[in-house]
Amino acid sequence: MAEPDSGGAEGHSHSVERVSEFDADDLGALCDATNAAIIDGGGFGWVHPQMRTSLESYFYGVLLVPERVLFIGRLDGIVVGSVQLVRPARNNEAQAFAARLEHSFIAPYARGHGLARTMTLRVEDAARGLGYHVLNLDVRETQEAAIALYESMGYIRWGVHPCYARAAGRTVSGIHYYKVLQAGGRI
Ligand SMILES: CC(C)(COP(=O)(O)OP(=O)(O)OC[C@H]1O[C@@H](n2cnc3c(N)ncnc32)[C@H](O)[C@@H]1OP(=O)(O)O)[C@@H](O)C(=O)NCCC(=O)NCCS
Numbered sequence: 603m604a605e606p607d608s609g610g611a612e613g614h615s616h617s618v619e620r621v622s623e624f625d626a627d628d629l630g631a632l633c634d635a636t637n638a639a640i641i642d643g644g645g646f647g648w649v650h651p652q653m654r655t656s657l658e659s660y661f662y663g664v665l666l667v668p669e670r671v672l673f674i675g676r677l678d679g680i681v682v683g684s685v686q687l688v689r690p691a692r693n694n695e696a697q698a699f700a701a702r703l704e705h706s707f708i709a710p711y712a713r714g715h716g717l718a719r720t721m722t723l724r725v726e727d728a729a730r731g732l733g734y735h736v737l738n739l740d741v742r743e744t745q746e747a748a749i750a751l752y753e754s755m756g757y758i759r760w761g762v763h764p765c766y767a768r769a770a771g772r773t774v775s776g777i778h779y780y781k782v783l784q785a786g787g788r789i
Contacts, residue, residue, distance in 0.1 A: 614678055616717045618724040621672045622665065631681035632674060633657040635709035639683075642710045644745055649769045673724055675708060675717045682712035685721045687728050700736040700780075701729045706748070718751055730783050737783055742767050743775040757781045 637651045671687040685706035741748045757779035766776025
């Protein structure tokens with residue numbers, strides 16, 4: 603496990619870690635945070651809460667995918683969110699310079715403490731370290747906090763997908779962003 607990035611304000615501490623294996627308590631807290639975010643209506647592709655066993659299988663699966671790097675965020679030591687850095691597939695030479703940030707979420711009970719900003723910075727640092735020039739991401743048009751977060755961090759809105767996601771019987775648009783992380787790069 604890599605060294606955590608730490609920060610915090612208002613008497614709370616927060617940190618972000620890259621995950622290579624799970625401690626049982628951390629995995630349980632991550633599953634609780636995931637379901638809380640799903641119930642709140644934002645984050646991840648899920649629109650319905652999931653069985654604990656399904657979420658555990660999902661997160662163990664993420665660790666097995668070579669292109670995916672999982673980071674967890676802690677507030678006062680408890681896992682309350684996560685984000686994934688996704689590397690391009692090896693056959694995708696034309697886009698080998700660009701990685702994706704996906705599935706960023708913080709449980710509703712842990713929002714507003716700067717943790718998502720710290721997680722995003724951590725993903726950017728990791729992507730830079732791997733030599734990527736560009737980070738791509740997309741969000742539902744309804745995810746106002748995420749839109750404010752990414753636009754405040756310099757992400758450039760380049761397009762809108764009118765049929766991006768469907769939840770609660772409603773189709774919503776998606777907003778696509780990119781950020782140039784560094785000029786040149788080794789990939
Ligand atoms: C978006 C999300 C990850 C933000 O998590 P967070 O830890 O509360 O965010 P932070 O405390 O780090 O806030 C960072 C910035 O985000 C923006 N932001 C956060 N919450 C906001 C809100 N409720 N309204 C407007 N802007 C908000 C602000 O720009 C904030 O900066 P500031 O505190 O200097 O004003 C969280 O609200 C969430 O999980 N939402 C549902 C899932 C989602 O939208 N994921 C993104 C898809 S990739």
